[in-house]
Amino acid sequence: MLEPKVVLFLASVLFCCGVYGVLSRKHLIMMLMSLELMLNAINIMLVTFSRHWAGKGAGLIGAHSGQFFTLMVMAVAAAEVGIGLAIIVAIFRRKHTADADAAADLKG
Amino acid sequence: MEVLFWLSFVVTLLGAAMMITQKHAVYALLGLLIAFVGSAGVFLALDAPFIAVSQILIYAGALAVMFLFVLMFTDTRTDEDQGLPGAVGSRAVWDPAQARPPKKRKKDEPRPPLLSGLVMPKPMAVVVSLALLVCMVAVIVKLPASYNSFGELPSVDGAVIAAGEAAPNYDTGLRRSVKQPDGSSLEVPRHVGYGDTAAVSHTIFEGFPLAFEVVSLLIFAALLGAVLLARRHLTSVPGAQEAGKEQEHA
Structure with a gap:
């Protein structure tokens, strides 16, 4: 029997892995990747709640809004990664490193 | 569904563990990819096939390639990596003149230790993320009893089901015509099942x-x-x- 609580537990573990990755890595790309892991965990939670409310008798739009929000998160994550990677490439051109500490000053 | 879920559960957690422990950035990206594919399995087990396919296409397809591209573009070398080419995490400035090719292991040289490809855990990061995990699990444990199992998906009585069509669950308010055996056509309400592409598109464009x-x-x-x-x-x-x-x- 599939339990919502188990799925939510999986998502929280994934989220905390992402938090750990952001906190422990210094490489900008690794931090962005950990961020993606956190967004993915949130997607799993949204789909879980969507399925939960579908089983509680929600209507067509109500039952699928969790899945819709998941699609929105995916689209925003794709946009964010595009911009983030472009910024990392620009930083790398200037600093010759993709280390987070290298980009600590406002003056290029 | 049950088997698929537990399989995806294990695969996703292994991928996430690989991502946060591997020192080599490309291996970490591979771990992330495994976690994405595992979560696509979780979506399938949760009756969301459209989300699962989007997950594979967008995350495992486009995003991973983008990450890999930029990883190749920028430098991931460091000098606190204990001789592992391609490891990440230092503030070393890369200089093409000093770049050395990765060392090849000679025949009689001992193998590097098994865990040399992993990053050492950072204590503060471990403490913070574990504390967060404890908080989240405490909330999940306290959820009401309605969260102990997923309910049955709704079904509509008396709806006409064409051959090979999934059980209809939701009335979209639209109508479709069904060919009768005698050649005439009959207007019936159009139903969609939970998680169908049609149901998701109705949610997007109507909701x-x-x-x-x-x-x-x-x-x-x-x-x-x-x-x-x-x-x-x-x-x-x-x-x-x-x-x-x-x-x-x-």
Whole structure:
């Protein structure tokens, strides 16, 4: 029997892995990747709640809004990664490193 | 469904563990990819096939390739990596003149220790993320009893099901015509099942059309921004001498 609580537990573990990755890595790309892991965990939670409310008798739009929000998160994550990677490439051109500490000053 | 879920559960957790422990950035990306594919399995087990396919296409397809591309583009070498080429995490400035090819292991040389490819855990990060996990699990444990199992999906009585069609669950308010054996056609309400592509598209275009349009605008803006940010002459502002020289040679 599939339990919502188990799925939510999986998502929280994934989220905390992402938090750990952001906190422990210094490489900008690794931090962005950990961020993606956190967004993915949130997607799993949204789909879980969507399925939960579908089983509680929600209507067509109500039952699928969790899945819709998941699609929105995916689209925003794709946009964010595009911009983030472009910024990392620009930083790398200037600093010759993709280390987070290298980009600590406002003056290029 | 049960087997698929537990399989995906294990695969996802292994992928996430691989991502946060591997020192080599490309291996970490591989772990992330495994976690994405595992979560696509979780989506399938949760009756969301459209989300699962989008997950594979967008995350495992496009995003991973983008990450890999930029990983190849930038330098991941470091000098606190104990001789592991491609490891990440130092503030070393890369100099092409000093770049050395990765050392090849000679025959009689001992193998590197098994865990040398892993990063050492950072104590503070472990404490913070574990504390967060404890908080989240405490909330999950306290959820009401209605969260102990997923309810049955709704079904509509008396709906006409064509051969091979999934059990109808939701009335879309639209109608479709069904060919009768005697040649005439009959108008019946159009039903969709939970998680169908048709059901998701009804949700997008009837429930949240404005959000859909705004997201398309956002992606367009991100596209333009990425092109602008990654343009080469951004680096040739006064003061960046090395970058300027690089520009002349290019």
